[in-house]
Amino acid sequence: MHTLHRFAAAALTLAAGLAIGSGAAAEPQGAVVYRGATVIDVRTGKELHGYAILTRGERIVRVAPDGEIGAPGDARVIDVSGTWAIPGLVNTHEHLATPPNRPFAEAMMKRDVFGGVTAVRDMADDLRSVGELTRASLVGEIPGPDIFYAALMAGPSFFEDPRTHEVTAGLVAGQVPWMRAVDETTDLPRAIAEAHGSGATAIKIYANLPGPLVAAITAEAHRQGMKVWAHAAVFPASPREVIDAGVDAVSHVCMLAYQASPQMPERYASRPPVNAERFAGATPPAVSALYGEMVARGTVLDATLWVYDEMAREQAAQPYCSAALAERLAAEAWRAGVTVSAGTDGFSAPDDPWPAVQDELELLHQGAGLPLLATLQAATLNGAKAIGDERDLGALEAGKLADIAFLGRDPLADVGAYRTVTLTVKRGVGFPRSDYRPGPAPAR
Ligand SMILES: [Zn+2]
Numbered sequence: 001m002h003t004l005h006r007f008a009a010a011a012l013t014l015a016a017g018l019a020i021g022s023g024a025a026a027e028p029q030g031a032v033v034y035r036g037a038t039v040i041d042v043r044t045g046k047e048l049h050g051y052a053i054l055t056r057g058e059r060i061v062r063v064a065p066d067g068e069i070g071a072p073g074d075a076r077v078i079d080v081s082g083t084w085a086i087p088g089l090v091n092t093h094e095h096l097a098t099p100p101n102r103p104f105a106e107a108m109m110k111r112d113v114f115g116g117v118t119a120v121r122d123m124a125d126d127l128r129s130v131g132e133l134t135r136a137s138l139v140g141e142i143p144g145p146d147i148f149y150a151a152l153m154a155g156p157s158f159f160e161d162p163r164t165h166e167v168t169a170g171l172v173a174g175q176v177p178w179m180r181a182v183d184e185t186t187d188l189p190r191a192i193a194e195a196h197g198s199g200a201t202a203i204k205i206y207a208n209l210p211g212p213l214v215a216a217i218t219a220e221a222h223r224q225g226m227k228v229w230a231h232a233a234v235f236p237a238s239p240r241e242v243i244d245a246g247v248d249a250v251s252h253v254c255m256l257a258y259q260a261s262p263q264m265p266e267r268y269a270s271r272p273p274v275n276a277e278r279f280a281g282a283t284p285p286a287v288s289a290l291y292g293e294m295v296a297r298g299t300v301l302d303a304t305l306w307v308y309d310e311m312a313r314e315q316a317a318q319p320y321c322s323a324a325l326a327e328r329l330a331a332e333a334w335r336a337g338v339t340v341s342a343g344t345d346g347f348s349a350p351d352d353p354w355p356a357v358q359d360e361l362e363l364l365h366q367g368a369g370l371p372l373l374a375t376l377q378a379a380t381l382n383g384a385k386a387i388g389d390e391r392d393l394g395a396l397e398a399g400k401l402a403d404i405a406f407l408g409r410d411p412l413a414d415v416g417a418y419r420t421v422t423l424t425v426k427r428g429v430g431f432p433r434s435d436y437r438p439g440p441a442p443a444r
Helices: 002-016 102-114 127-138 156-160 162-166 188-197 211-223 239-244 253-260 285-297 305-313 323-335 356-367 372-378 381-387 415-419
Strands: 031-035 038-040 051-056 059-065 076-079 084-087 089-094 117-122 146-154 179-181 202-205 227-231 249-251 300-302 339-341 404-407 421-426 429-432
Touching (some): 089 300, 102 421, 117 381, 117 421, 127 146, 156 162, 156 179, 188 211, 239 285, 253 305, 339 372
Parallel strands (some): 031 076, 089 117, 117 146, 202 227, 249 300
């Protein structure tokens, strides 16, 4: 079967000029020149007309004026005239396996990659399932983005949460490498090493831990070469303690607002909603001071405006924070210089043709007021920084992965341009939008 798949992929390659990743095992083939697009320099916002992108295998070799690239003898040429080329989009907050449900995950991954998304952070799930999805997508068995995932750590009291049982079925929540209860007696070097062995990029510090333990986990994870992605408040660890611990990224912008609480809630499950009255006037200095600390430390803010918007849309009984306050805090953080990434922490409706990151970009621009270049950077450069792999991801530059989204409209003129993806390239493999077949909407 494998050989047949290869033949099928090779035939498609000849027909379309590049390896096609719409399902069969596909590998990037040789050199490809993408010619005719306006290439956007995501660092400066410069629109490079008359440039071409040369890739070989899974990497970008060169981005240069078309005349300079010429036609390397063995290269296939893809005509992408009339499009804008941007780095593949990164969603910094997905949950692909809570609970594990392979048809659902595959449908979301397929929609992501055909919608321009080439990498995601999976923010803790059943890593037995996520590991398999990551592998299958990496080798081209299923269409999807690259997945960088986190193993969760939290205080023992957190493991009453039913989601922790869903993602450890057959085993014991809190006692497995990807879902670990931690207290002062935990052998942290061993617990971190076991988490690392699950293939995780990062430890996600979720809830119910005091500040000193957040700091100890962070230091040990960094010592072992892992990233640390935390909730912006861990309860009782405050936002200030989480940021001062040196975590690499924090999620959920409204959690920063708890820094204004007279007393930090003891636990995640018993936290009261953010007290909106405290934000009626100027933002309390205890909260705004966090932005400067994040800038100084390079802490990424995974704002997840999408979840606050969803709570409002679904008229949640008691949302812990309004969409308006979330957008305001994200705007303030961005203006202060904080690196803001585009994470959704949820999926758009199964029958929606576009992934939720398109919504998040619209919320960042229209809600939080980020300029269009900053909005593009949130889902590219800053996504790469959140993942901790700026060497490979986030920009169209020689040496980086050939992760590219071609758009039918200019994203520096119109935030709706992210809904005009014509072709996604991930690690050199092409996913033409015209090949997207969603299949029946899967149940969650
Ligand atoms: Zn999450």
